[in-house]
Amino acid sequence: MLPMNFSLNAVLVLILGMVFLAGGIYFFVFAGLRILGIGMLMTAVGCICCGLTDGFTDPTPRGSFFKRTGAGAFIIGIPILAYASYRML
DSSP states (O other), rough: OOOOOOHHHHHHHHHHHHHHHHHHHHHHHHOOOOOOOOOHHHHHHHHHHHHHHHTOOOHHHOOOOOHHHHHHHHHHHHHHHHHHHHHHO
16 A cells, blocks of 8 residues: 655655656657657656655665666656757757
């Protein structure tokens, strides 16, 4: 079960992750911008993992798994997002 005592920052990062998820799906499927869509989807996974662990501070094994997953997603997603944004200029 997920704890219901999330901080405001965790909730805002979760909402940001959901917005990035919706935007990534839209750009990947409908707009034909595959690289931007992949970058947004990976960044969304990182944001959702960060929000679920309240900023990567959860010391449980579940929190450790989300920390590794989220950090890996950020390491992959943010450079792809920056590259795609640069290419769109």
